Amino acid sequence: MAPKARKTGEPLEAEETLQAVIIADSYEDRFLPFTLERPRCLLTLANTPLIEYTCESLASVGVQEVFVYSGNHTDQVETYLDNSRWTKDTSPFSLEVVRSTSTSVGDAMRDLDQKGFMKGDFICVYGDVIANIPLDAALKAHKARREMSKNAIMTMVLREAGEYHRTKDQHHRRCFVIDPETDRCIHYEQVRPRTSPRLNIPEEVLKDHVEIDMREDLIDCGIDIYTPDALAQWSDSFDWKMPRQDFVHGVLQDFETFGRTIHTHIVNEGYAARVNTLRAYDATTKDVVSRWAFPYCPDTNLLTDQSYQLQKGNVYKEDGVVLARSSTVSRKSVLGRATSIGEGSVITNSIIGRRCVIGRRVRIENAYIWDDARVGDDAVIETAVIANEASVGKKCHIKRGALVSYGVNIAKGVTVEENTRVTKLKRKRGYDNDEVCRGVTDPTIVGEGGEGFQLELDEDEEDVYEAVLAGVQDMDLMVDGDEISDFASGDEEDEYEYSREPTSRSGSFTSIASDESGETKRDMAKFHREASDSIFDGLQRGQDPDHIQLELQAQRLTENAEDSQIRRAVAVAFNRRIANLIEVGRTAKEAVATAIPPNQRLIKACVKEAREQAEFLLFLQTDLVHRAQGSKVLLNVAFVLAGEDMVDGDGLEQWWEDPRSSASAELEKVRAETKPVVDQMGESEDEEEEEESDEE
Amino acid sequence: MSEQGQPTEHAKAAEEPKVSPAELKKRAKAEKQARRAAQKEQEGATGEVPPAANGAHQDYTAQKQSGQQDQKGKGPQAKGQPQPKPSKQGGQESKQERAGPSTQSMPVRGKAAPTAPSKEQPKKDNTVVELLSHLYPVQRRPNLIGVSKDVHPAVLALGLQISTYEICGSSARCVAMLLAFKEAIQAYTTPRDTSLPRHLVSHHLSPQIDYLRSCRPLAESMGNAIRWLKKLIVELDPDKPEHEAKDLLCEEIDRFVHERITVTDQAIASSARNQIRNGSAVLTYAKSAIVEKTILQAHEQGTRFRVIVVDSRPLLEGKRLATSLMRAGLEVQYVPFSGLAHVMKDATLVLLGAHSMLSNGRLQSRVGTASVALRAHKTDVPVIVCCESVKFSGKVALDSIVLNEIAPPEELLLSSPAQPAVHPTAVTTATGKEVSEDDEPAAKLKSLHDWSSIANLRLLNPVYDITPAEYIRMVICEYGSVPPSSVPVVHRLANEGM
Amino acid sequence: MATPRPSSSDDDAFNIVATYRRVLAEDPDLTMPVAAIESLIVGLANTPSTTVSETLDLVSKLTAQLKSGISNPISLSAGTDLFQQYLISNLQRARGDFDQARNHLVQNGRLFVERAKAARETIAGFGKHFVRDGNTVLTNGGSRVVGALLRNAAESSNGSGRGSIRFRVIYVVSHSTTGNSVEESETAANIAALRERDIPVAEIPPTAIAYCMDMVTSCFVGAEGVVENGGIVNRLGTYQMASLAKAARKPFYVVSESHKFVRLYPLGQYDLGIEQNIVDFRTAKGSERGKKEAASDEGVADMEGEGVRSGSGSCTPGDEVDYTPPRLISGIITEGGVLLPSAVSEELIKIWF
């Protein structure tokens, strides 16, 4: 079968038409509850359905023939496409929606193989990809390789990105081992986040290759170039479900036997992203709105009936938007046609669909509001998604991460708690996605007269909520500690529904424990030892804080340590200094007084926001547990720190609240004496705390 | 705290898998040595310099590291170069990262430097722009041979770092110089038949100074400092025993550094920050330690405002500024020089740093400043210059042609941030160049990297320009705020008065 | 805009000046040039003239009377000159259908008026494109065209079409003690109309223009006459406003129907050919002006058919005008489109040469 395809493939070369497959179904449900009613690829991103972006991307690389695979909601997909310009005879490529019973990418591929649509090499993408990468180079390279050996069956197109990138899939650390000579991918693995980054590379790989790159800094948005041969591979092994975990992995496994090779094409220009989690949705929207995906920006008006205009500060308005005089729409927002904003309302960083009615004095931040939604006066909407035709009553408060699904009606004055997901429909038991039924309205959630209920999550869906949450977290949280990857549970691959491990819900900053796992543990320990030693020396020799600071900085660069480690090192060093002052007979008070104030710059340098302060205190505390007069010292330190305002009310508060600070009896004991300081600082700063908390 | 650069982490982490542990150790070692070295020269130095000078100052030290590394050929860049193939993008990219915001420690200049000498010596003639030929250094990067033996090693080292731009920024250079001089002075012994005040300057100090001048034209601040120092020495009581005299000198120098540079920053920043009000949009250009400090302080004292950072090739210093501000939690907008016209409309205040204030009220500062000031002036946005009085100068200048400095043209070859990995190491390696060509229409085409081989083609990379006084509303120095017209007054008071 | 003042007109069968005043009075939103044309037509109708030359003589006679009868004839002269020129160009050539042409004029007076008004609407129609969301517009009261323009913008500001346009208006209002009522009521009406339409309007005295110039995005003024070099003659204070706008680099637009183009080429403020006692030097003995009464009209020369006028021709206070040179004007918005001042002279050149 496959060989035949190849045979016909050869002569065709000349006028070979470029074909592509869109896997429109995600075969998973990270977008619950929305995906109950709509296929993911029709969800709108910046008011344009995802599939549009995908098709654009394909058109822009000159694809001539497209097959769309879709599992659930196929009819919707079909109807949409039938009315879209992609099926008109003016469309740049011919498009066919393939109905299949596939429940995984694997099935789709096998089906494709049987149907034998594919004449030659083809591109395979998901229905939720946004990319403006020119593929010519990749295709050429691929072709060239295939000329040389027909075993080069696949090329993966990958985009470089830093290790932590808002647009990058946060919860699978996909690790590619590549032979730079041939761009061959010789090993692929998905490292469980927060587990030791140890790869088990078969040693022959290491033997055969002079030079290998290990890349974990790549955005893999599933743009692959297959040969028909590859399809054959799919067909040969029926258990394969996912292109990476199964296919790539599998093919590489039996390289020895079949000698088939998979290659990578790494690009460092252009944009590529997959909207496969709500978090990715959030990130990608940001990218699109702030023009990283240029030319795919709202004001490009991909859809013919759109009329977005860019205004200063990346505000996009479609014709006929009605803004009350006193309303303000500030940076990075998109407003759809015929949407009206009431007096005194403030829209920030939000996407609002068409024909929405936003009441008076409404505050909307980082929210995604789809078409025809209405929001009552004085409502507050934080980072949340409000789906089509949903309505939010007066004085409602939609908290961060809440998802309000289609047609849900939140009665006035109701507060929707963080990360609750309100919907009208629910899925019949069993995984047939299309089987949905109306659920019973739950007044406790949507209030009297409201419509909808909370969709309770099965284990495997948990991570959606985490994803949302993660999505709104700002970079530095994502950067220190792998909390995020922790959030979205570290299972294999997201096309996958099964075997999700329950997710931990650790607090929003690095726990001490989290610093020490597996191999990292060793490095960190090493760094910690060195750093704290040198700081301690510095303090002993009464060196200038800046100097110590520099020393520290240098070490940090070498060890590539994280902020929290620095803090820890500093904390410990100070404790040691103090301890040893006490040994020479000073009282805790004196000791602290001599140790800290002159060197406060050192602390200020690495301890800034409340979060960091809390962490710092935590480190102090935990370290003091096993030191003489620990509690006394802690009290004094806390006092001094507060006095020199190196820490403020928040810091102390957070620290005090933090479970880890009262984890064990001795911890409790140590911090006991410090309580007064905390309280006193606490109330002095309560007010700001309030506002901060809801700014968060 | 700007040092704890996330990107560095990424970069590092990103390359972790690729560099063998052995390599890792090597680098670690290299860096450690560097650090030690840095520290050695550092002794005492940091004492005077508060985190205030951070921006400049870290550079200054960290640069030392990289300096050392370059000499040992072990520095990260050095290692980056031999990478043969584009396929190593990862590696390069992460290098890029290091060159990016995270690199307060290694100003982009650092990279350009190594290639400079080799490229320059042979065909100086057709690389010089006649119009400005007077500005080209006789010989950049003096080779240690032929330097008079009187030159103190500390000064020698400093000279190298200055000439390779590892220490740049006029305050940083000034501080570094004085510290070096301290060592030089300590090492000095008065010959029999003469007395320290009479002999020291002429016979011991001047060779040092000349040497430094030969490395890179002295900054105004250095000039002032030197003048001050000479005066001080000459006025010493001849009968004072030598060691006392030397100690005295050293103390004085420390005091000078402290009073004239360290503290002044503080003073200026704290008066300048009051110019920033709630809701204002502060526009600044390139990177100035004082401006940075001012903005940060204003932010700390709770003023709500946003910052617009305009930046320009080749140095992209503004990016470093933007990074540190963003880390401090400010709302930052970053604009390439070409976007100037657009952002100026929204700006309510323009804060500029200075290389030096000239006696006719004109400002000498990073090239491009003049355009910014002009645009601001036209759109009626107040322009404020923050400048320590050490940088005030007796000189006058009408345009940027006579009084200026030419940086090595190679800097212009730096790959644009647009495509980092395309020619990341371009400056230093031939391979980098090829890479860059591959994705241009015709690979056969010449690239900018063989510019020097093309007759009639010149690259010109001036360092400063002169901003006319009428564009400047206010100059803030440690003595307070003055109109540009009274610069000479302050100069006499501050730099000649003593 | 000029207002009727007790006229010292000669005892003609047909009193052009009176007619003119009547016409103006009857239709408040009629512009002076049109009014002038109207009255000329009436005149033409009343006095039977058979030959072309007769007609022309008659018209020029009437024109002369009219001009001499009105204190500030600049604006209306636009109308009269236009009319004359039209006659000349049309009648002279097509002798055959002289009567037809004449009748056409006589019969269609009303039509012309309508067109004139239509022109105003037209201007308002696209002039509104100049007003953008978030703008602050500065204008000095009285001009009906500007009024219309702003009203038009206000109406389209409710999100229809291109989305809401939220702008604010600063009106320069001179409550000149002796100020003429028409003017004031005009302004008041405009302001009221805007406020009706939920457009915030601020009223400032002329002395405050410079102060608020920084918050202004663009200025719009009307014109009594647009002169040959593209400059304009308009109520006192326009010049200073334009100068200030220029200084602050704000666009300064003139809104005017094209029938207000006057054949007049002033070299400066005192070259408008009219007598204004704005600057009145006084000593204990009284005003200087007494003496130099006679020598008060240089530059009048180029307004043809214009003889030396009697002292009666001096403006009432609140009625004074000044001249704004073209270099201060960013554009002239006419029913035909936006002209650069340089284009104006071209237009006039077309008629007169």
Add this chain to the structure above:
Amino acid sequence: MVGQTPSLTTFLKSLKQNDIETSIELFISLLKRRQIKNSRPCAIATTHLLLRVVAEPKRKWDAQKLIDRVGHVGRRLVAAQPREMAVGNIVRRVLGVIREVAERDEDSLTDSEFSGSASPITGEFKQRPGLPTRFSEFSPLHGAAAMPHNMHSGRPGTADSMNVEFGGTPQRPGLMSSNASYAGQGPSGTSLFSILQHPQGRSPLATPPTGTQSPAMGPSPSRRTTGGEANEKLDIKAEVIDGIKELQDELDVVDSQIAESALDHIHSNEIVLTHTSSQTVQKFLLTAARKRKFTLFHAEAYPNNHEATHATILNGAQGEEEDSDERWKPLTSLGITVILIPDSAVFALMSRINKVILAPHAVLANGSLLAAAGASTIALAAKTHHVPVVVLSGVYKLSPVYPFDTDELIEYGDPSKVVPFEEAEFMNKVDIVNPLYDWVDCDLVDLYITNLGGHAPSYLYRIVADHYRLEDVDLNAKQDVAVKKG
């Protein structure tokens, strides 16, 4: 060719096989995806596309149908990428050509038709609008009330200007003079007379802008067609096609025409500064370089255009289509000293420069222009140093659009040109702005050089006027009419 990224060349190739609608759609999406960008490529593509539209096989056009068709297509193109003004300009020019042709038929047959009765329509179609056109080009709404006076505006002067334009065919001057013979109009007729003109049969209320359009569109075609069905339909298609061909020729020669005047502007040992890479400028300088020695400072237009600039300096400007390899000699090879400087250095050097030469992206009706970002900073610096700023622009870049709101004309590009996408934290926290164009006000420009010669900015309105038909300035206006009617 497998997976070839679409571009101007591929588009032109595909024009042959694709049917018209497809080509239009394709062009639109190419515009949207910026795979065809910058004035020249857009202009070229547009002409070719319209050529196809007009030449559409088995389609009999009468002028009106053709106008509507082209207008319709034009609107879609413009809507797709309003900031590529060249597209709109070309569309307008083509419409102009059509009306031109239509009018010629007119004359050949209307003489008999309406003898005495001077109807506005006949006027409109009889001769190209001299005065009124120029008079109201700037109007975003195409002249409106000015329409009636078209009938009086046959002036040889105008004819000439058009001849320059279309290499005027002999009969046209004749046509002009012939108007005089019509009743009710005078050679001295002018727009200012509008309110006094030809009242018969016109309700004053019909005068408002949209109204005026309708009679033009409505009755007239029927009138005309009833006239000379036969002789008109024969050639109109061919004629128009020729017209468009002429347009294409114009696009080919435009640079050389501009370059011809090089020697009048660049004297020996001059120091010239230019910005970003532009064929027009390159050709201009090359021509000068053949005869004169001068020094060129070249600002690199970072971050959007510096690569192209470098390439130009090193290897000479690129040929017509952006992806053809054909290049001209670099200036350096002609012994011209070229000095590459970063944009920031412009002010520093300005005091030594005698002339600044810019190439616009588009030139606007009031003499202001859009050019690569950074241009306004340069122009400003030049102004303050009293250095003349010369703008080289093909007529096809002159747009009759009036810049109501200059910010709207600016396109913002891809921030990753400024900061690499990889720098996660930076791109996440800092908002990065990368404008592609600058708006340069007319008072910063001293001289425009088009393929018709040199003009002061204040006179530009005239040139613009000569090239666009009053009725075409605002393409959308017709829609309004249509809407109002239906």
